[in-house]
Amino acid sequence: MSTSLFDLGGKTALVTGSTSGLGRAIAGGLAEAGAAVVINGRSAERLEGTVEALTANGLKAHGYRFDVTSEELVNAAVARIEREVGPIDILVNNAGIQRRAPILEISAETWEEVLKHDLTSVFLVGKAVARGMVERKRGKIINIASLTSEVARETIAPYAAAKGGVRQLTKAMCVEWAPHNIQVNAIGPGYFATDLNAALSADPKFDAWVRARTPAGRWGEPQELIGAAVFLASPASDFVNGQVLYVDGGLLASM
């Protein structure tokens, strides 16, 4: 009875930026829970490799390469996916970049680039997929937020601004789409060691700081995001809407 609450059998999930890092882990987790996953990335090679690795394990996966910052390419890709794979039931807006520099040294171009990849993409892909979800009167959207949706540290101002925006966009999407039986929520990862922050985890001082600052005393493993993703992608969360679920080992709960 209750295990079917988390079952994603028969569902199709699009995870943007899923050829590495957290997106890859989430895509794998959704696939293990029964969904057919659509992998997305910018490198054709990594895309192929990821799809192969999943299908070799008996999971259902398809690869679509498209730039999440281009409205035209996003709309075309979503139309293709829904035609070739099927209607998208679950969308995970995970794709994102990071550019570190003090605010006084950040160019306007870099600012725009980060906002485009980390916030505008959520709007563009969200809009394209939600159109179909509204028609079908069902859907799950999971935006990947961040610790920096709440608090900030130095050198990541555009990222923090974008992730704060993702938090609020999640709520705005919820307000407009909840009446259509679409649940829109976000996951806020704490410190997870991935390519995006390889420089940080390799730095002994920063590593020590993360361990001291996080009540759990350690970095998170990408697989530890899967539970939250499956929860928010499945019937188990049908009455959860407009929320940000932080998976951070207790960091935000502590001072």
Added chain:
Amino acid sequence: MLDDLAGKRILVTGGSTGIGAAAAKALAANGAMIALHYNASEEQAKAIARAIRDAGGTCHLVRGDLIRRGEPRRIVEEAAQALGGLDVLVNNAGSLVQRVPFEELSDALIDQIIDLNVRSVIAACQAALPYLEQAGGGSIINVGSIAGMGGGGPGASVYGAAKAFVHNLTRHLAGLYAAKNIRVNAVAPGVIDTPFHAATPPERKEAMRATIPMGRLGTAEDLVGAFLFLASDRMSGYVTGQIIHVNGGQLMA
């Protein structure tokens, strides 16, 4: 992903009706051994226990009045005795008690609301933590409320404050016990149509429904997923100090 719930020893307070009952049944359905606490609703408690056992599960009934000093500890001890230890504590019991205008609050009513919704949670946690430590880790799931966020609804000043107390206590305990592999989180229900709202006037329920983006009140079943998620280390092993709001978008924290 919920395989790790099998054999987990879980105490659910206020498990005879509403959200507690739904959570207890779902946890049992996933293999957990349940100690079901109840106070007044004996028939309902027995029915839940029977349903769990008929389905092949384990359920021990523990009766007690959480408002009385010493009772939360006694209830936890009895549950741990019956189950052979404790892995998860679900502090679900709670009540608005009575809607009263702020100016008319009596000391007696304040005491009742705080003793039931706050003191009993503190005492139950104090009693349970040594067992969770003994087990090598575990988790506490507190039940907060949407009322603990925006100040609470009409006539529910102390109840709202009490639930905010639970939310922040959740965070404090999370920071304190993470190193011992004990996670502490909360589920904050919105407006859920259970016996809790038996005394809420229909016009008030309708007024609340109109503020919910999903256009309906919640059901006890709507809460089940969040409890299963938080009770399972596989699903939420890196989640602590969090409050999961299940309210159809009524409040986006």
